[in-house]
Amino acid sequence: MNVSTEALRDMHLRMVRIRTFEEEAGKLMESGRVPGSLHLYVGEEAVAAGVMAHLRDSDQITSTHRGHGHLVAKGGDFKQMYAELFGRSTGYCKGKGGSMHISDLDLGMLGANGIVGAGPPIAIGAAFSNQYRKTDNVTVCFFGDGASNEGTFHEAANMAAVFKLPVVFVCENNGFGEFTRQERHQAIQDVADRASGYGMPGVVVDGMDVMAVYEAAGEAIMRARRGGGPSLLECKTYRFYDHVGIRGLGVAYRDDSEVLEWRKRDPITMFERKLDEEGLLSAGEAAGIHETALAEVREAIAFAEASPFPDASALLEDVYTATD
Amino acid sequence: MTTVEAKPTRQLSYVAAVSEAFAQLMREDPDIFLAGEDVALGGSVFGVSRGLLKEFGPERVIDTPISESGIIGLGLGAAATGLRPIVDIMFMDFMGVCMDEIVNQVAKMKYMFGGKAKLPLTIHTMAGGGGSMAAQHSQSLEAWFCHVPGLKVVMPSGPYEAKGLMVAAVRDDNPVIVINNKVSLRMQADVPEELYEIELGRAHVVRPGTNFTIVAIGRMVPESLKAAEMLAADGLDVEVIDPRTLQPFDTATVVESVRKTHRALVAHEAVRFGGIGAEIAAQIQEEAFDYLDAPVGRVGAPFSPVPFSPPLEKEYIPDAGRVAAEVRRILGKQV
Numbered sequence: 001m002n003v004s005t006e007a008l009r010d011m012h013l014r015m016v017r018i019r020t021f022e023e024e025a026g027k028l029m030e031s032g033r034v035p036g037s038l039h040l041y042v043g044e045e046a047v048a049a050g051v052m053a054h055l056r057d058s059d060q061i062t063s064t065h066r067g068h069g070h071l072v073a074k075g076g077d078f079k080q081m082y083a084e085l086f087g088r089s090t091g092y093c094k095g096k097g098g099s100m101h102i103s104d105l106d107l108g109m110l111g112a113n114g115i116v117g118a119g120p121p122i123a124i125g126a127a128f129s130n131q132y133r134k135t136d137n138v139t140v141c142f143f144g145d146g147a148s149n150e151g152t153f154h155e156a157a158n159m160a161a162v163f164k165l166p167v168v169f170v171c172e173n174n175g176f177g178e179f180t181r182q183e184r185h186q187a188i189q190d191v192a193d194r195a196s197g198y199g200m201p202g203v204v205v206d207g208m209d210v211m212a213v214y215e216a217a218g219e220a221i222m223r224a225r226r227g228g229g230p231s232l233l234e235c236k237t238y239r240f241y242d243h244v245g246i247r248g249l250g251v252a253y254r255d256d257s258e259v260l261e262w263r264k265r266d267p268i269t270m271f272e273r274k275l276d277e278e279g280l281l282s283a284g285e286a287a288g289i290h291e292t293a294l295a296e297v298r299e300a301i302a303f304a305e306a307s308p309f310p311d312a313s314a315l316l317e318d319v320y321t322a323t324d
Numbered sequence: 325m326t327t328v329e330a331k332p333t334r335q336l337s338y339v340a341a342v343s344e345a346f347a348q349l350m351r352e353d354p355d356i357f358l359a360g361e362d363v364a365l366g367g368s369v370f371g372v373s374r375g376l377l378k379e380f381g382p383e384r385v386i387d388t389p390i391s392e393s394g395i396i397g398l399g400l401g402a403a404a405t406g407l408r409p410i411v412d413i414m415f416m417d418f419m420g421v422c423m424d425e426i427v428n429q430v431a432k433m434k435y436m437f438g439g440k441a442k443l444p445l446t447i448h449t450m451a452g453g454g455g456s457m458a459a460q461h462s463q464s465l466e467a468w469f470c471h472v473p474g475l476k477v478v479m480p481s482g483p484y485e486a487k488g489l490m491v492a493a494v495r496d497d498n499p500v501i502v503i504n505n506k507v508s509l510r511m512q513a514d515v516p517e518e519l520y521e522i523e524l525g526r527a528h529v530v531r532p533g534t535n536f537t538i539v540a541i542g543r544m545v546p547e548s549l550k551a552a553e554m555l556a557a558d559g560l561d562v563e564v565i566d567p568r569t570l571q572p573f574d575t576a577t578v579v580e581s582v583r584k585t586h587r588a589l590v591a592h593e594a595v596r597f598g599g600i601g602a603e604i605a606a607q608i609q610e611e612a613f614d615y616l617d618a619p620v621g622r623v624g625a626p627f628s629p630v631p632f633s634p635p636l637e638k639e640y641i642p643d644a645g646r647v648a649a650e651v652r653r654i655l656g657k658q659v
């Protein structure tokens with residue numbers, strides 16, 4: 001596949017921005033500066049980056065409880081994101097939603113979600129709307145291996161196929177739903193197998209290899225855009241940290257050796273090695289990109305912490321829309 | 325069935341009281357199993373089933389896929405065929421995912437079949453806000469289930485109640501929804517070591533008083549006790565009643581109290597509009613209208629989803645101060 005240097009560097013940037021955002025957010029949660037629980041995307045960056053590289057602002061995505069990475073890759077603004085994590089009025093959701101409901105409708109990001117499996121039905125609604133309005137917009141639905149056991153996923157997949165909707169179901173199979181290993185929650189290895197039961201193509205790719213994700217996602221998204229209907233793309237990946245927060249090592253439900261093995265296949269390190277070898281991005285340049293991202297994150301955190309909390313009067317606002 | 329107010333023997337946390345109830349019940353009855361998301365290896369994200377997998381093994385302590393409808397159905401089908409399941413829906417908010425199973429299947433099977441079914445099913449879940457977990461992980465939805473004939477609904481207020489009510493719920497031959505509160509899990513109290521039951525459908529006068537009746541639900545019980553202390557400083561002698569079970573509801577105990585105090589309010593964490601407080605207030609005015617010196621008050625959450633931002637959430641969730649203020653308002657005193 002012929003991919004321009006610009007596109008490669010763009011994907012690298014998206015991954016680095018996610019990683020940096022998440023590392024700093026995790027520390028803020030662990031130290032209690034950010035309230036609530038954060039589900040970090042560290043280790044899974046190649047999926048969001050490889051998919052989102054094909055999307056326009058007018059394309060939509062539905063996300064999950066692990067949603068920061070999706071919004072960063074879709075072009076989310078660090079300041080509004082951090083302000084939301086801090087519960088400030090300048091946040092994406094005015095502090096009302098927090099990490100689990102972070103969203104940006106202008107970027108087509110239809111929300112992180114606190115309900116596992118909530119995304120697929122919403123995604124087919126957006127895809128239906130794209131089709132109905134005769135646009136060539138596409139909706140991408142991110143969901144986990146765990147979520148693929150919710151009835152909502154199955155209902156949405158069937159409707160997508162029978163209505164030939166412009167939607168791509170992207171399964172981020174990180175091997176676990178919370179503390180439950182995939183082999184203990186479903187009797188198949190590949191969630192992509194489920195696609196054939198609904199009459200759509202299902203493809204498995206290495207979710208740590210951003211190029212593999214990019215290539216397969218490109219095909220699925222193009223098919224959807226051209227009216228060829230839905231498909232399911234399963235990305236095999238791994239959550240480097242805990243279900244919530246950072247720790248990740250020394251936990252009961254998985255061996256450290258397994259975690260360390262996966263960390264050797266860090267999607268960012270692997271991609272940087274490849275770009276360096278091919279002379280497309282030097283190690284020095286990469287380091288600069290990390291530094292810039294960190295500076296932006298720090299600036300966003302400062303902005304967020306300097307922002308006011310919402311006023312108590314905001315409590316009863318935004319429950320309904322005043323119909324005009 | 326009688327309530328055994330057994331002698332307290334040691335301090336136990338709320339969370340340990342729940343897991344102790346599960347363990348002792350499972351030792352007693354081999355037909356009991358526990359199923360839910362991450363209840364086995366993980367010991368539940370709240371810790372309520374910690375240690376059970378080790379003692380009872382994977383046949384009886386079962387990690388399910390993330391499939392709430394399936395989980396409730398598993399419990400229902402097993403109960404209808406002779407087992408005594410306990411199923412766990414991690415957060416009460418997720419009951420939205422399995423409402424058909426609960427409302428159309430679990431609640432109605434016995435009646436629809438002309439009484440030819442016994443459904444000893446316990447559905448355990450966690451409700452309540454306070455941890456900045458936002459709109460889909462903080463709700464108190466007990467009123468939904470109290471409205472559905474065929475279900476019993478229990479909301480313990482502390483460790484002692486949590487254990488005794490769980491035992492009664494599991495031994496009951498009907499579907500019972502047991503709703504524990506996340507913030508309450510940290511509470512400590514005297515809890516008997518032996519297995520004891522707290523009778524379902526019977527309220528408990530937690531603090532006797534003569535001037536005012538507070539009917540407090542779940543976590544609002546400790547908050548209302550604090551409010552009663554605050555009001556005692558003003559010379560008010562407040563009675564606090566913990567219904568313990570919301571369905572069936574012990575109207576008699578509440579009415580008896582109101583006939584004595586002549587004033588009442590109901591406090592719950594759930595949204596005030598359409599909350600169980602509305603039903604309780606209606607029952608009080610139906611049964612004790614002539615005894616009332618003031619309209620029955622209600623303290624509950626305002627009419628919005630639960631907000632994430634800590635100051636908004638603090639504003640949202642009722643507490644002792646709000647209960648006390650409402651008592652003073654009803655008495656026509658300045659707050």
Ligand SMILES: Cc1ncc(C[n+]2csc(CCOP(=O)(O)OP(=O)(O)O)c2C)c(N)n1
Pocket residue numbers: 065066114115116117143144145146147148174176177178239243361390392414418421
């Ligand atoms: C309906 C519902 N059930 C359960 C949960 C609790 N929960 C949150 S995340 C999670 C695991 C999800 O696993 P998966 O879909 O594989 O996503 P991952 O966390 O691995 O990214 C669970 C069980 C929830 N939020 N919503």
